[in-house]
Amino acid sequence: MSDLSPATPFSASTASIRPLGHAGRAVLRCPATMIDTVAERLGVALPIEACRSAEAAGLSALWLGPDEWLLLAPDAADDWVASLQARLGDVLCSLVDVSHRQLALEVKDGAVDAKTLLASGCALDLSLRGFPVGMCTRTMYDKAEIVLWRRAPDRFHIEVWRSFARYVEGLLRIAEAEA
DSSP, rough: OOOTTSSOOOOOOOOSSSEEEOOOEEEEEOGGGGGGHHHHHHSSSOOTTTTTTEETTTEEEEEEEEEEEEEEEETTTTTHHHHHHHHHOSOEEEEETTTTTEEEEESSSSSOOOOHHHHHHHHHHOOOSOOOBEEEEEEEEEEEEEEEEEEETTTEEEEEEEGHHHHHHHHHHHHHHOO
């Protein structure tokens, strides 16, 4: 299997499906007793409610578990995690750079409704009531694990491991063509 270049992770974009550019990604883990301190030092709230997200100062925090968050920083420099670690100082937590592990894809309403495209491979209730703006979760799209984040009523952000990116994109494009 060929490696995917960050510059061209997906094929040509359409109105409904498009690759998102380079972003910094890190997995943060910390005990409940340290959440407030870590959030203060990073400058972004760490959601403690399941499947929620928060954004501030160019940093997004997506709740993945009771002690786990995916941090996203668009257009982050290569040393962005080191700068976060410096801000954390002696706080007891784990911060691991996973920027090159994943790629991002945006699915939004276009010729086909974004919920319809995603429903082709995801069993979640993606209605606004069932999956409101700001909600995020680790889930499956067909046979690939993804992190799905609703950014707007008509727009979703997908984080997918690099090795499954073309697979997920291909399935979305098939669903788009068949809709």
